Amino acid sequence: MPDLGLNVLLKGKNMQRLLSGLWTAMRISLIAVAISMPLGILLGVLMTKKNPVVRAVLRVYLEFIRIMPQMVLLFLVFFGTTGAFGWNLSGELSSIIVFSLWGTAEMSDLVRGALISIPxxxxxxxxxxxxxxxxxxxxxxxxxxVRRLIPLSINLITRMIKTTSLVLMIGVVEVLKVAQQIIEANRMASPNAAFGIYLTVFLLYFIVCWPISMLARRLEKKWKD
Amino acid sequence: MDITDNKENMTEAPVLLSVRGLVKSFDGKTVLDGIDLDVRQGEVVVIVGPSGCGKSTLLRCINALEPIQGGEVLLDGQKIEKDGKNLTAIRQKIGMVFQSYDLFPHLTVLDNITLAPQKVQKRPRREAEEEAISLLKRVGLEGKAGSYPRELSGGQKQRVAIVRALILHPEVMLFDEVTAALDPEMVREVLDVILQLARQGRTMLIVTHEMQFARAIADRVIFLDEGHVLEDLPPERFFTEPGTERAKNFLHMFEFEAVR
Known part of the structure; x- marks a missing residue:
């Protein structure tokens, strides 16, 4: 069996650090989800209204958020606002803002779709x-x-959790960043650690997201008309 | 099927539903152009006509599902208006069944039927459910109370839709091409239920393409074409000697001449 460097996990507080990184990622996505769901429902309902101005504004918002890669949005909020407005937002706060903007946009489109699909x-x-x-x-x-919406929004939640892996780019120490730090620190002692550590990260994401996906699938089956 | 016998004195019965000079247009195009129509208590009026003649629209206007551009609709002398205050109260007196059944897919048959009695008429659940079960029995569906609409055939769904309207004790029933979306072998079971209602002396307005059924059930046949009432005759006269050329042509469409 090749050396996967899994022993590195047991060194010092490495596993604990990975878990706390995972918690940072979860915290960002959970707060963003808690903000996006109600806002998305509100905007989604507004999108089905006849008022052309409201619809146009929401449409532009949705398209803008969709077209922008999430990474660009993160840079825009984290670095951009510092230059333009002199704001000094922390990486975590910037991440929550970006994920809320994104989640709200996606959620509003799901709500709109579910509403107009009712004959x-x-x-x-x-x-x-x-x-x-x-x-x-x-x-x-x-x-x-709601029956149509719940499976779709659960899928959105798992997408939001997964996409938090991008926030390391603005210096947030989440699970992937911790993994990099551990690999870096053990470069000499265990040069093969990368595979084992990233595999662990994969498993951590899997443990979080898989039950959520299963729940979505089960609900979808139960409520199939 | 002796439904005409006890209706000798139909002309004596009071007028229940009255349509006066009704005008309906969509985007400037007039669909109904001054319709006058009286329906007496216990009368079965069948409306026929070529597709697009406005017969479904007429039913929808009577139930105020469509705003009208002129004239008025009266039930028991009360005006039915799209944004009228007492619309909810009047709507309970009008039962409507649509072509596409439109049961609520997330509710069981029993809940579909008892939703409006409980929420609109504020009747206790138990009483509504008892009546629902006895009505389901009358249409041969007592075993389906706990089923979901997706588990029923088209004909069964349509019978449930009829029960859902009946439980509100409407004074008049509107049937909008209720068999048009059904497979042929299911048409009969639905029409039988409507015949049964006619025998009980229900007031009904029926839009249909089933000419034999129309002939059997109608007290009067209304022929609608291009937004006007062209004929208003008892069925035996309408089907044998209609007064207008258009009605003759329309009836001719349902006949086939032998090839050999």
Missing amino acids: KHQYESSEALGLSRSQTFAYVIIPQT
């Missing part, structure tokens, strides 16, 4: 039964929208 007839037959506008939403439209 017009669902509104009409509710109306014909005498349900008021708010009853129609509460008992007919929202339950159906």
Whole structure:
């Protein structure tokens, strides 16, 4: 068996450091998710409204965030705002801002898609039964929208978690950055550590994201119309 | 199927639904151009006409699903308006069944039926469920209360949709081409339910392409073409000696002449 350098993990506090790096990544994504979900729902509902100005503004926002690579957004917020406005945002705060902007944009598009996928007839037959506008939403439209939305938004959450691996580029010490530091520090003693350490990082991401994906798949199956 | 016998005195029954000079247009194009129509208590009125003649639109206007540009619709003398205050109250008096069934896919058959009685009429769940079950029995679906719409055939869904409208105790039922989306072998089971309702003396307005059914169930047949009522006759006269050339041509479409 080739030496994967896994013994490096057991040296000092290396494993603990990796886990705390993972926690940093999780913290950024969880806060961003907590901000994006409600904001995304709000913007998604607004996107289905008829007001052309609101729709145009939201459209531009969505396209802008989508077209920009996340890395560019991170640089823009972290370095760009320092130069332009003299703000001194920490790497973690910049990451949370970028991931919230991105998550909100993606979420709003999912919400919009789920809302417009409800056939017009669902509104009409509710109306014909005498349900008021708010009853129609509460008992007919929202339950159906949520069923379509939950698997999609769970997938978005796993994408957000995975993409936090980019924040090391603006100096946030998350799990991947810790892995690099460990490999660097043991370059002489265990030159083969890279494979073992990155494999561990892979497993850590897997342990976090896999159960979430499974949940999404299960819900999707359960609610299939 | 003796449904005409007890209706000898139809002209004596009070007018339940009244349409006066109804005008409906979409983007400046007039679809209904001054429709006048009275439906008496217990009467079954069948509306026929070529596709695009506005017959579905007429039903939708009666239930205020579409705003109208002129005229008025009265039920029990009360005006039905799209943004009227008492619209919810009046809508409960009108049961409507659509071509595409439109059951709520996330609810069971029983919940589909009892949603409006509980939320709109504020009836207790237990009472609504009991009535739902007895209505389901009448349409032969008592075993399907716990099923989801996706588990039902088209004909079964449509029967559930009829029950969902009936449970609100409407004074008039509107049927909008309810068999048009069904496979032929399922048409009968749905039409039988409607015939059963006619026998009970329900007031109904039916848009259909099933001419034999129309002939069997109608007290009056309305022929609508290009937004006008061209004929308003008892079925036996409409189907044998319609007054207009257009109605003759329309009826001719349903006949086939032997090739040999």
